[in-house]
Amino acid sequence: MARCAPVTDTTGGPPEDDPDAPAGSPPEGELDVPAASPPVDVPDDDADLGWRALAGSLDDLGFAPPPAAETERSDRAHPAAETPTATDPAATLSGHPRPRQYSRGATALILSQLVLALLIITGFTTTLIDKAVIAPGHTADIEEFVDVRDHPAYASDATISLVSVRTSFAPSLFEVIGGWLDGALEVVDIEEILGERTVAENRDAGRLQMDQSTQVAVAVALEHLGHEIMTPIGARIERVMPDAPADEALHEGDIVQAVGDTAITTAQQLSDTVKAHEPGATATFTALAPDGQTRTVTVTLADRDGVALLGVIVTTHVEFAEPPVDVRLHIENIGGPSAGLAFTLSVIDALTPEPLTGNLDVAATGTIHHDGSVGPIGGVPQKSHAVVRAGTDLFLVPASQVDEAIAVAEPSVSVVGVETLDDALAAIEAHRS
Numbered sequence: 001m002a003r004c005a006p007v008t009d010t011t012g013g014p015p016e017d018d019p020d021a022p023a024g025s026p027p028e029g030e031l032d033v034p035a036a037s038p039p040v041d042v043p044d045d046d047a048d049l050g051w052r053a054l055a056g057s058l059d060d061l062g063f064a065p066p067p068a069a070e071t072e073r074s075d076r077a078h079p080a081a082e083t084p085t086a087t088d089p090a091a092t093l094s095g096h097p098r099p100r101q102y103s104r105g106a107t108a109l110i111l112s113q114l115v116l117a118l119l120i121i122t123g124f125t126t127t128l129i130d131k132a133v134i135a136p137g138h139t140a141d142i143e144e145f146v147d148v149r150d151h152p153a154y155a156s157d158a159t160i161s162l163v164s165v166r167t168s169f170a171p172s173l174f175e176v177i178g179g180w181l182d183g184a185l186e187v188v189d190i191e192e193i194l195g196e197r198t199v200a201e202n203r204d205a206g207r208l209q210m211d212q213s214t215q216v217a218v219a220v221a222l223e224h225l226g227h228e229i230m231t232p233i234g235a236r237i238e239r240v241m242p243d244a245p246a247d248e249a250l251h252e253g254d255i256v257q258a259v260g261d262t263a264i265t266t267a268q269q270l271s272d273t274v275k276a277h278e279p280g281a282t283a284t285f286t287a288l289a290p291d292g293q294t295r296t297v298t299v300t301l302a303d304r305d306g307v308a309l310l311g312v313i314v315t316t317h318v319e320f321a322e323p324p325v326d327v328r329l330h331i332e333n334i335g336g337p338s339a340g341l342a343f344t345l346s347v348i349d350a351l352t353p354e355p356l357t358g359n360l361d362v363a364a365t366g367t368i369h370h371d372g373s374v375g376p377i378g379g380v381p382q383k384s385h386a387v388v389r390a391g392t393d394l395f396l397v398p399a400s401q402v403d404e405a406i407a408v409a410e411p412s413v414s415v416v417g418v419e420t421l422d423d424a425l426a427a428i429e430a431h432r433s
Helices: 046-060 104-125 173-181 199-224 267-275 340-351 380-390 399-409 421-432
Strands: 131-141 146-149 160-169 186-189 230-240 255-259 282-288 294-300 302-304 307-309 312-320 326-329 362-364 394-398 414-418
Touching: 131 380, 146 340, 160 340, 160 380, 199 230, 199 312, 199 326, 199 340, 230 267, 255 267, 267 307, 267 312, 326 340, 340 362, 340 421, 380 394, 380 399, 394 399, 394 421, 399 414, 414 421
Parallel strands: 160 362, 362 394, 394 414
Antiparallel strands: 131 160, 131 186, 146 326, 230 255, 230 312, 255 282, 282 294, 302 307
16 A cells, blocks of 8 residues: 655744634434444554654644634535544544545645746756856956066965956856846846857867967066067958958958058058048958968948958067077966957066065956057946955056946045056055055
């Protein structure tokens, strides 16, 4: 015979008495019942023991039914089948206990708990594949990543930190709702981050950008200290926007070295040369492919607010001379170029005897370019939240994004917008004094 396992529930508290609950055994004399039979001694079989275990568990949790009350029964047609024995009013003639009735309040409470559990499961298992959630990451002191060889390296008691963000692709429904409610998070369309890349391709691109950023940062730091390291040779295509004029004509990794007869050595030169054309005009681009082959392509430029548009994101590509000092940056699990400024400051700090920041804990974000200029980055509000949580003294950000950072970080943290490495060094010096 099947055995019923004890049932537990965590909903707590006894239900309120329900005036509509079925009453217990009828008052004596109300029913037309034959003389009572002798009580039947029914042993506790498996079903009976299982029911009692169930009832006992529910009683322990406060789900006991309301006390039996005497009431008049109207269904007199079959009294023998429904009349309890004289010795046990709570038992049926079969000898088993009469099923207990539970109040509406208890039933509603149990159902609400089940619905809540279902909603929680749905929230965690349902994903939105077209969304991404950007959240604050952390600050990390770059000194521990800097490896200087064949030259003295100087430690500092203060910190120069990079700032990261965490991005969740195809987040759960709860993550998206949390992003909409939490000012520290941002929910964006996944295309804004990936474009036409997959998540894996975006991760690989981020690692490549990090490698290039550290190489440029070390070179900029060494040039600041008086060494000639870099020679710009063109504008490197980092991304081609979907359906843009450059789509299918130029590719990621191409280095544009000429537009028509105009030589191109920097990203800014390419931008200025394209904008000098009329919208709708054609332009011829000479590009060096990653495999070393040079090709020429002709593109019809688009119109964006009356300005000619090529539709690419570019950086200046440089060739590096052998550096006089071997400096390496060992970074793991972080991608993208946004820590360039922080890397440059940290390398300068490591190669100079006097601490660069004094006793200041400094965080910095922004790309660094071969000429020392600082470029904009993404996730400024989230990075600002991370800086506040870290208790940083000074936060350096690209000048064009300083208002975003101030809105979150001040007055907890001093925020300064910078356009160049020299601006960043001046801001540190001003806050040291």
